[in-house]
Amino acid sequence: MMLSAQVPLSRGLRITGKWTKNEWTVLSCLGIGANGAVYSVRQQGGEQVAMKVCSDAGAVAFEWGLLERMAKAGTAFPKPHCIDDSANQSALYFYVMEQVGGRPLIEAWPRLSTRDAVRVLIGIGYGLRDLHASGHAFCDIKPQNVLVDVGKTQCVRFVDVGGVTPFGRSVRQFTPTSDCAYWGFGERRASAAYDIAAVMLTVTCLQSPPPPNLSQWTVERRKAWLQRAVRATGDSAWRGLAEDAIQGKLQAADEFIRRLYVLAKYPPAPQQPRRAATSSSGGRRMTSVPPSTAMSGAKSGHMGQTSAIPKRTRNRQAARAGGDWTERFMWISLTCAIVSTAGAWAVYFRWL
Numbered sequence: 001m002m003l004s005a006q007v008p009l010s011r012g013l014r015i016t017g018k019w020t021k022n023e024w025t026v027l028s029c030l031g032i033g034a035n036g037a038v039y040s041v042r043q044q045g046g047e048q049v050a051m052k053v054c055s056d057a058g059a060v061a062f063e064w065g066l067l068e069r070m071a072k073a074g075t076a077f078p079k080p081h082c083i084d085d086s087a088n089q090s091a092l093y094f095y096v097m098e099q100v101g102g103r104p105l106i107e108a109w110p111r112l113s114t115r116d117a118v119r120v121l122i123g124i125g126y127g128l129r130d131l132h133a134s135g136h137a138f139c140d141i142k143p144q145n146v147l148v149d150v151g152k153t154q155c156v157r158f159v160d161v162g163g164v165t166p167f168g169r170s171v172r173q174f175t176p177t178s179d180c181a182y183w184g185f186g187e188r189r190a191s192a193a194y195d196i197a198a199v200m201l202t203v204t205c206l207q208s209p210p211p212p213n214l215s216q217w218t219v220e221r222r223k224a225w226l227q228r229a230v231r232a233t234g235d236s237a238w239r240g241l242a243e244d245a246i247q248g249k250l251q252a253a254d255e256f257i258r259r260l261y262v263l264a265k266y267p268p269a270p271q272q273p274r275r276a277a278t279s280s281s282g283g284r285r286m287t288s289v290p291p292s293t294a295m296s297g298a299k300s301g302h303m304g305q306t307s308a309i310p311k312r313t314r315n316r317q318a319a320r321a322g323g324d325w326t327e328r329f330m331w332i333s334l335t336c337a338i339v340s341t342a343g344a345w346a347v348y349f350r351w352l
C-alpha cells in the first residue's frame, strides 16, 4: 500500500521505522494541520503515543529539534520519543512523542465555569512562564494548541511546537485571530507580551466569535470590533486585564498570573450563552464536557505536576465560596459540644 503524509493513515496500519526498526500501529487521528497530521499510535510494549507525520523531512527535523530543546527546558510541550521515517515508504517522515491527554481549549472552554476558566488561564500562565524562562515564545497560541484536562486536575499542556521562536525574532507561524498585529496592536515579534496578548485574544474570540469576513476588514475596523468584544466580556477587572494584555502592557507571565489571581478572587461575570463551536482539528464535533465544579474540589496546574492555585489560596477561596463543608461541620460540632456542656453544668448547679 502507498503511504503518504497527504493520505490519512487508516486505523490498524503498521508503520516500521527505517532507522529505529520500531513498529507502531495506528489507532486514530488526533488532528490535521497545515504542517502534517498527528496520530495516536501504539508502540511495541503497548504504550500509546502520538506520531506527527509530514511529507517534508526538513519540517519534521526542525520541529523535532525544537521539541527536544523544550523538553530540556522542562516546558509544557509533549516529551519527545524518537524521530524516524517509514521503512515501508520513503515519503513518510515522522517523529514520535508523548500523547498528551485532555481536550483542546476550543472544546473545553464553552463548558468551563467562570472560576474554572480563570484557573485554566492561570495554568496557561504557568506554562508560558516556564517556556519564557527558556528565552522562547510559543507564538502560535490558539485554542487547538492548548489541551486542558477537564477532569479533576484541569492540567494545561501545549502542543504544536512548530511556532516556538527565540525572543526578539520575527514570528514565523501564527493564527491571525491570536496575533496582536492582525488586530492593529503591537508587532509580530516573539516576546512574552506577544504570547500573553495571544492568550487574551484567543479567549476573547472564544467568548465572542469574530465575523467570518474579518480578513476583508481594514485593521481599524477589526480593532474597533475587538475593543467592543472586550468591553462586552466580563466585569471591569476582566476587561482591564484583557485590554492591558492585548495592548502588550503585560510583559511577563508572572504579572499575567498575578492579575489572574486577582480575577480568581473577583471572577468576571459569566457570559451566557457561549456559542458552540466545531473543532478545526480534524473536523471533530465538539463533545460534551462535564461542567467543572467549585474551586475547592480540584487541583490546577500544568504538566500534571504543579498546582496553579496554591493549596492555601484554594482553601481560602473555597471557604469564601462556602464550599468547605468540613469547616462548617467542625463549627457545628463545636457549638453542639459547648451547648451540651453548658446544659450539663446548669443541671448540676440546679441539683446542688
Ligand SMILES: Nc1ncnc2c1ncn2[C@@H]1O[C@H](COP(=O)(O)OP(=O)(O)OP(=O)(O)O)[C@@H](O)[C@H]1O
Binding pocket: 030, 031, 032, 033, 034, 035, 036, 037, 038, 050, 052, 078, 097, 098, 099, 100, 101, 104, 144, 145, 159, 160, 161, 162, 281
Ligand atoms: N502530542 C499530542 N498529543 C495529543 N494531541 C496532539 C499532540 N500533538 C498534536 N495533537 C493534536 O493534533 C492537532 C494538530 O497537530 P499540530 O498542531 O502539531 O499540527 P500542525 O500541522 O502543526 O497544525 P497547524 O496547522 O495548526 O500548525 C493539534 O491541534 C492537537 O489537537
